[in-house]
Structure formats: C-alpha cells, structure tokens
Amino acid sequence: MDPKVLISKAAKKYAGVSAVKRKMLKESPPIPKASFDCLKKPKAEYFTAGFGKQRIIPPDLMRRKYYVAGYNCWNPVKGVLDVPHAHALWLDDHSGRGGILFVSLDNVGMLRKDVLAVKKTMEGFKRETGCRSISIVSTHNHAGIDTMGLWGPLPLTGRNPAYIQVVFEAIRAAAKQAYEDRREGSLYLGSVEVEGMQNDHRLPEVYSKTLTRLRFVPNDGTREIYWINFAAHSESLGGDNSLVSADFPGYLRKEILERTGAETVYCVGAIGGMISMDRIGEDRVESTKQIGKNLAGFALSVTGEKKLEPVINLLTQEFYAEVDNYVLMVATKIGILQADRYYSKSAPYGHMLKSEMTYLEIGGLKMLLLPCEIFPELVFGGYLSAEESAEGKGPEINPVPLSQIAGEEQLLIVGLANDELGYVIPPNDFLLAPGIPYLDRVKDRLGRNHYEETNSTGPKTAQTIADVFAGMMETVRAAGE
Numbered sequence: 323m324d325p326k327v328l329i330s331k332a333a334k335k336y337a338g339v340s341a342v343k344r345k346m347l348k349e350s351p352p353i354p355k356a357s358f359d360c361l362k363k364p365k366a367e368y369f370t371a372g373f374g375k376q377r378i379i380p381p382d383l384m385r386r387k388y389y390v391a392g393y394n395c396w397n398p399v400k401g402v403l404d405v406p407h408a409h410a411l412w413l414d415d416h417s418g419r420g421g422i423l424f425v426s427l428d429n430v431g432m433l434r435k436d437v438l439a440v441k442k443t444m445e446g447f448k449r450e451t452g453c454r455s456i457s458i459v460s461t462h463n464h465a466g467i468d469t470m471g472l473w474g475p476l477p478l479t480g481r482n483p484a485y486i487q488v489v490f491e492a493i494r495a496a497a498k499q500a501y502e503d504r505r506e507g508s509l510y511l512g513s514v515e516v517e518g519m520q521n522d523h524r525l526p527e528v529y530s531k532t533l534t535r536l537r538f539v540p541n542d543g544t545r546e547i548y549w550i551n552f553a554a555h556s557e558s559l560g561g562d563n564s565l566v567s568a569d570f571p572g573y574l575r576k577e578i579l580e581r582t583g584a585e586t587v588y589c590v591g592a593i594g595g596m597i598s599m600d601r602i603g604e605d606r607v608e609s610t611k612q613i614g615k616n617l618a619g620f621a622l623s624v625t626g627e628k629k630l631e632p633v634i635n636l637l638t639q640e641f642y643a644e645v646d647n648y649v650l651m652v653a654t655k656i657g658i659l660q661a662d663r664y665y666s667k668s669a670p671y672g673h674m675l676k677s678e679m680t681y682l683e684i685g686g687l688k689m690l691l692l693p694c695e696i697f698p699e700l701v702f703g704g705y706l707s708a709e710e711s712a713e714g715k716g717p718e719i720n721p722v723p724l725s726q727i728a729g730e731e732q733l734l735i736v737g738l739a740n741d742e743l744g745y746v747i748p749p750n751d752f753l754l755a756p757g758i759p760y761l762d763r764v765k766d767r768l769g770r771n772h773y774e775e776t777n778s779t780g781p782k783t784a785q786t787i788a789d790v791f792a793g794m795m796e797t798v799r800a801a802g803e
Contacts, residue, residue, distance in 0.1 A: 330758045336655065337648035339665070339672030347672060350642065350664035355793065358637040358681075358801040359419065359454070366416030368506045369632045371538040373547045373585045374410040374499025376492040378428065379566065380467070380485050389480040391430035391468040393561035396475050399467065403559075403567040403607065406466050408489070409575075409587045410496035411549055412504050413538075413684070415632040420454035422634055422682075423500065424549070425493050426587050428556075428568040429466040431742030432458060432489075434677055434693065435660045436469070440490045444497065451501050455636055457680060457691055458493065459589050460738040464557040465567035470742065471658045479658045507540035509632070511687055512624035519617065520554055523596045525770065528704040529553055530591055533617070534734055535624050536684070537584075546584040550574070550621055551734060553591035553698065555598045558610040570599060573614025578621060586621075592702075592735045594695040594745045596774065630685025637681045637797060641790040642666070642674040643743060646780025649760040650744075675779065677741045679787070681794050689734040690724065690791065693741030697748055697774075700784055701725055701735055706751050712766035715750040721788030727795055743783065745774040752781040 339347060380388065383399060390397045406428030414421030437458050444456060460469075467485055474480020513534045522529050536549040556569040568575075575586040602609040602616075642664060645651055651673050653659040664674040680691040699705050701724045705717035725733040753772040755764035763773045 327757045330761050333652050334648045334671070337651035337671050337673070344667055344672055347665050347667055349666055350674065353640045353642065355797065356637055356639045358635065358797050360635045360801045361415070361417050361419070361633050362802070364415065364632045365418065366632050368416070368541065369509045369538065370414040370416060370421065370504045370506050371509070371547055372412040372500040372503035372505065373587070374496040374503060375407045375585065376496040376499070378406050378408050378489050378492040380488050383566070388482060388485060389468040389473045390564055390566070391466055391470065391473045391480070392464045392563060395473055395480070397473065397564055399566055400564040401566070403465070403565040404572050406463065406566065406568045406572070408492040408496040410500035411547065411587045412500040413634065414504070415634040417633070420452035422455040422636070423453050423457070423497055424587065425456070425458045425496060426589050427458065427460045427489065427493070428463045428572065429460050429469045429489070430463055431460045431470055431738050433470055433659065433661055434741035435662055436486060437740050440493050443490060444494060447494065447497060455638065458740055459691070459736055460742070461556045461568070461571050461588060462590055462593065462695065462738050463569050463571070464555070465559045465563055465565065465569045467566060471653070471660065477656060477658065481660065505540040505542060505544060507538055509630045509685065510537045510539065510627040511630050511685070512537065512627035514620050514624050516552070516617065516620045519599055519613070521598050521600050523598060524774070525710065526699055526704050526706050528699040528702060529597045530698060530702070533620050535621055537627065546582065548578060548584050548586040548621070550586055550588050551591055551736060552617065553593050553597050555593050555596065556590070558599050558601070558606070558613050560606050563606065567610070570610050570614040570617065573611045574618045574621065577615045577618035581618070581622060590737045592696050592698040593737055594747070594774065595697040595699070597698065630687065633683070633685055635683040637794055638678055639790055639794050640676060640678045641786065642676055643779050643783050643786050644669040645673045645675055646670045646782065647760045647778060650779065670780070675743065677743055679790065679794070680739065681798060687734065688728060688730045689736060690728070691736045691739035692787070693739055694743040694746045695737055696735065696746045696787070699723070700746060700748055700788070701733065705748055711750045712753040712770070712772065717750055719750050720748045721785045722792070724788065724791055727788065727792050743779050744777040746783050746787060747774055747778055747781070749781050749784055
C-alpha cells in the first residue's frame with residue numbers, strides 16, 4: 323500500500339473520536355440566535371472617527387527563528403523589506419450605543435482562539451470607551467511572520483507565543499491611539515472598477531474588480547482617514563521571499579499618505595479561488611511596490627462619492643462548522659494550530675470549530691465580515707455547470723449566493739475577519755485526492771488543480787455559511803418591519 327495512504331488512515335484515526343467515546347459524546351450546546359443592534363434613523367449630524375497604527379515586528383527578529391507565512395514550511399525570516407503594522411479605525415454614530423473598532427493586521431490570518439484572547443485583554447478598553455464591537459481582520463499577508471502555525475518546521479508549529487503577544491500589544495496600542503484620535507466629521511462612500519490588475523487562477527472566472535473606499539473628512543480640516551476594501555491575495559512577493567513585509571497593501575498605504583496625507587486601513591474581500599495580483603516585470607520587489615502604487619492610483623481616482631448617514635447597525639452571529647479535514651484536526655491536537663474543538667455525533671470525525679460572522683450596516687452600506695477566504699461565486703453567483711465542474715455535479719447542489727440572500731447585489735465582503743477557516747469552496751467543484759484526501763493535491767477530469775481543498779474545513783462549510791447568513795438576514799428584516 324502507498325505509504326501516504328497508510329499515513330492518511332493513521333491520521334484519520336488519530337483525528338477522530340473513537341466509536342466508544344462517540345456513544346458517550348456530549349453534544350456541544352446549541353448557539354443562540356443573535357439580535358440585531360439596529361437604529362432606523364440617525365441621532366446626530368456627524369460621525370466620530372479616529373485612526374491608530376502600530377508596528378508589529380519582534381525586537382529580536384534577527385536573533386531567533388521566525389518563519390515567513392508564505393507558500394512553504396521552514397522559511398526562516400532573513401531580513402525586513404518593510405514593517406508590517408496594525409491599523410485601527412474607531413467609528414461612532416453618536417447614537418449613544420457606543421463606537422465600533424476595526425483593526426486590520428498585516429499578517430496571514432488570526433485564528434479565533436487568539437482573537438478571543440486579545441479581545442479579553444481589551445475589556446478595560448471597552449468599558450472606558452463604551453466600545454460595543456471589536457473586529458480584527460487580516461490582510462492575508464504571505465510576507466508576514468507566521469501567526470497561525472502552518473509555516474514552521476513541521477511537525478512543530480511556526481507560531482511563536484512571544485510574537486503573538488507582540489501582535490496583541492500592537493492591537494491594543496493602535497486601538498487606544500484610534501480612540502484618542504477621534505474627531506467629528508462626515509463619511510463618504512465611493513468605488514472604482516480596477517481593470518487589468520487581478521488574476522483568477524481557478525474557474526469560474528468570477529471575482530469583484532471593485533475597490534471600495536470609505537473616506538472620513540474631519541470637520542476641523544485635519545488628516546483624513548481612508549478605509550479600503552479590495553479582493554486580492556496579498557502575496558505579490560512570491561514563494562521565494564524570505565523578507566518580512568506588508569506586501570503591496572503597505573505600498574498602497576504609503577502612496578496614499580505621501581500624496582494626500584491620509585492614513586489608510588486596508589482589508590480584503592472575497593479572495594478565494596484564487597484571486598491574486600498580476601506581476602509587473604520580473605523583479606518581485608519592484609513589482610510589489612508598483613502594484614501598491616498603481617492600486618493607490620485607483621483608490622485616489624474615486625469620484626461620485628455618497629455621503630453616509632451616521633448610523634451603524636450590526637449583528638454578530640456565532641456558528642459551528644463541521645470539520646471534514648482530518649489533517650487540520652490533527653494539527654490542533656498536536657499543537658501546530660491553536661483552536662478549541664467542539665463535539666457533535668454527526669460531524670465526520672466528531673469535531674466542529676466555532677466561528678462567527680458579522681453583518682454591518684454603515685449609513686446604508688451593507689457589509690459582511692467572514693472568517694475565511696470565500697470563493698467569489700459563493701457571494702456573487704456564476705457557478706460552474708455540470709459540464710464544467712470537477713466531477714460533473716450541477717450547480718443546484720450549491721447554496722444560494724450570499725448577495726442574493728442579502729438582497730444586495732453589491733454586498734461588501736470583508737474576508738479573514740475574527741478567524742481563518744481557510745478556503746470555502748462551492749460543493750459542486752469540491753474534489754479530494756482518492757485515498758489521501760487533504761494530504762495531496764489532485765487534478766480533476768479536465769486537468770485542473772484542486773489545491774484549495776487541502777486548506778479548507780470541508781465541503782459542507784459553504785452551505786453552513788449560507789444558512790447562518792440567511793438566518794441573520796431574517797433577523798435583520800424582522801427588525802425593519
């Protein structure tokens with residue numbers, strides 16, 4: 323028998339709950355339905371907003387091993403190209419319900435256990451400021467230091483607890499700075515279609531070309547704040563890179579700051595499947611800098627902005643995701659990944675993960691914060707037909723697209739928010755390697771590579787997210803009646 327098959331069988335057995343234990347298994351408690359914190363009309367004329375940023379780089383970077391969260395394991399950091407940061411935005415609608423905090427990190431992703439841990443250390447901040455919601459998102463930066471554990475000297479983790487504390491401190495410091503920076507002003511929404519910069523590496527060719535920009539203009543004429551969302555992996559430096567960097571989002575922010583004086587918070591959209599930026603020339607470093615500069619040019623070209631009413635409504639819903647990927651479960655058992663497991667007799671190996679998603683309305687802008695890298699067709703539609711899919715399965719087995727559930731064609735997606743569940747893939751094009759699923763990549767009957775499945779929780783996650791979001795929208799609509 324193929325040694326990989328033997329390894330796969332052993333891993334499945336180790337990942338799962340034994341038959342004896344499964345009979346005794348106590349189901350994890352059901353998750354209650356969350357309420358919608360909703361205000362129908364503004365109570366003030368202006369928003370209040372503030373910005374903060376902090377470096378996230380360890381002081382002993384070159385004295386001990388840290389690993390680049392790139393394409394390959396065991397890629398120790400060899401230097402610094404530019405410094406990653408934590409960027410924070412404080413936003414309040416003056417409704418008396420408290421402000422919200424949005425923190426964007428120049429890293430590959432933060433697992434929910436770490437997100438909850440840092441939020442717990444911010445309880446004092448929440449009490450002192452009246453903050454009602456904290457969202458921590460990642461730019462999915464593959465040139466940052468490993469914050470998840472997958473890129474170290476396997477089977478050991480690449481996640482350094484001391485570095486995680488550096489990240490935590492940067493989050494707290496940026497949050498405090500953003501609160502202290504708060505000023506009254508107006509918030510403007512605009513967008514632009516970005517042509518000729520992205521590449522969709524997996525069919526169907528469905529992705530958003532829209533760069534969305536929120537622009538805060540203070541009444542006192544001081545520095546503006548930009549919040550930018552765009553759908554592309556932050557991986558322009560490529561797999562051979564061993565230098566710490568914020569990748570192209572860092573150069574986008576730098577260009578905007580130099581040209582306007584505005585500070586920028588950047589986040590990614592629906593990037594699964596796999597949406598990346600086209601290289602400009604052969605030199606990876608120069609290409610990355612130019613990509614950031616060019617994308618900044620699009621961001622600064624936005625016209626026809628809409629002034630948003632100062633109303634912030636939100637709903638955060640926890641949910642369970644069944645885990646079919648036994649490799650991920652083994653990784654949590656041996657400490658490569660830091661994640662709490664929950665139990666269900668119906669789950670393939672008895673295990674589930676708990677995650678969350680947040681629906682946010684800012685003056686009419688509808689936004690969904692997702693804990694994953696979702697395939698764009700799960701948001702916007704455009705599924706592969708039976709003739710085009712991996713095994714001849716039709717699109718009818720796929721969930722209703724999220725934009726259709728929301729009743730909003732331009733539903734804005736923020737990916738890698740408050741967790742990282744990996745890729746979320748349409749069920750009709752989900753294909754695993756026979757005998758060694760989740761360990762080996764496989765090509766389908768049409769010769770296409772199915773790499774993303776190996777970094778997913780399983781084929782049911784897409785439907786789970788759609789079902790949870792449908793329940794959230796029922797709550798939202800009921801509140802509006």
